[in-house]
Amino acid sequence: MPRAKAGEPPHELTRLERALDRVANRVLAGAPARGARAVLVECAVFVLKQAWACVFGALLLVVLVAARLWYPESWELARNDALTIAAVVIQILLLVFRLETGRELWVIMLFHITGTAMELFKTDVGSWAYEGEGVLRIGAVPLFSGFMYAAVGSYMVRVYRLHDLRFSRYPARWLTTAIAALIYVNFFSHHFIVDLRWVLLAAVIVVWWPTQMHFRVYRVTLRAPLLAVFAGVAAFIWVAENIATWAGAWLYPHQADGWELVSPQKFIAWFLLMIISVVMVTWVYPPREPGEAGGAAGAASRVRRRGE
Template identity: 75%
Template sequence: MTPETSDPGRDFTRLEAAIDRAANRILADKPARGPRHMLIECVVFVLKQAWACVFGALLLAVLVAARLWYPDDAPLARNDALTIAAILIQVGMLAFRLESGRELWVIVLFHITGTAMELFKTDVGSWAYEAEGVLRIGAVPLFSGFMYAAVGSYMVRVYRLHGLRFDRYPRVWATTLVAVGIYVNFFSHHFIWDLRWVLLVLVVLLWWRTVMHFRVWRVTLRVPLLLVFVGVALFIWLAENIGTWAGAWLYPHQEGGWEPVSPQKMIAWFLLMIISVVMVTWVYPPRPPEIREGSAERAERG
């Protein structure tokens, strides 16, 4: 929701544009300062974040529901039911115009890269899924790829919902090289040196000076991008704890009974999130705040 509903640069889906227009009609006469203004901005921020998380939230709800209520003796294996549910969620996202075609391909790409990593990690014993169902590749049920797609979905949706702009964003070619290095290290550290700390240093060096500008409703806030990365990694780690509690997959230390996921896993999620951030920049090139969205769109077409 933004006051500038006529801005042609807003890349909302049709449904989001309709919601945006209705919300601005409701908020049009609200104060521009004071406690009520601050409360409105906070509420709008929470609603936008919830809307950006809708794919992941629905998938997480399905995982928890399957843990609590799915019968053990059902004719359809639990993992297959989860895969079908994940497919229906994705189809629904498209059918109800909750995702734009422009961003779908990067979500699919993240789905593929995540599944490839799942195949390798389950083979080397990093984690495991229940050995049931037919909708799988090797030891990996197909719903696992949708968990990675949920992260990609959040990234692309939050970009346009908040109209993200950046000061001193590093070159995309440089961030792409680091993202490739991170992805390769997820595989190679099982055979050679683990370079995650080197990669963490490179991430800090690249994005240390980057400031993100994000619009709530009337207010545009500024925050160091690295701090945002840490916050998102923490959120994903919390969701991972729910996913493992629901039995979607298990780490070796959880096979004798559920225990919280080690906080060290946040480093892995932080690095994996960098890959998704870089993929999003392939669809939405980072723009500085002084470039108006409408002007940038016209420049791209020209």
């Protein structure tokens, strides 16, 4: 399938997204290609696409805040169990109304599993804690926690297709996978041996430094250093984490006597977690160069190049 041109939907949009895309193209058909109005159109489309990419995480955050503000303490159903049920309902609705693709579901499940495994370990060593209420849990970890990692995965795969992401000078996947695996192991091992996060951070900077991400908005395709994109998303997650801890979803030790801002050092942890997230997504959506066709046509093109 050839790459989508300006105004055309990128590959693998859901049915609803294609309908929205057609409506948007009709609305924007008369928009100028240059000038201040053109810039405003591109900015508006970018914000709307980002908002749509965040739909899973945003709904989950709304539920967390609503539970903090209005959930009755007298109800027999524990708040953590209610949050788990709400997260499951959100996931089911996204699938029933075909707001997620099959590929997204696989990535979300992978994020859920890897995130829950980390949660079990981190709560056991006291890195953070959840309230003890509820029965929908594994050990000290309520099941809704895995959905918070799944929300990150959902955003990653949605952004990939909504902006038809391309990458120039993307490193070899075996190398990025090795670094991501070491980062994941370090999240556990630094409790027992030397913490290698700064070494791993340096490795990430060296390996991804040349990589540029190309993303289509409406008519315009822009590019940005991939490391800067990682940092921006990590900062956004850190802000969301502050909201979630304020809502009582979980607490760090320094918040036990009253809510305080999450340590800025957590930004590094989220930045490294972004590497794990991106690498997992690249095994579902292999990174493509600018101008490279997607789908079957892209696969055939890659086969021809390897055979030359």
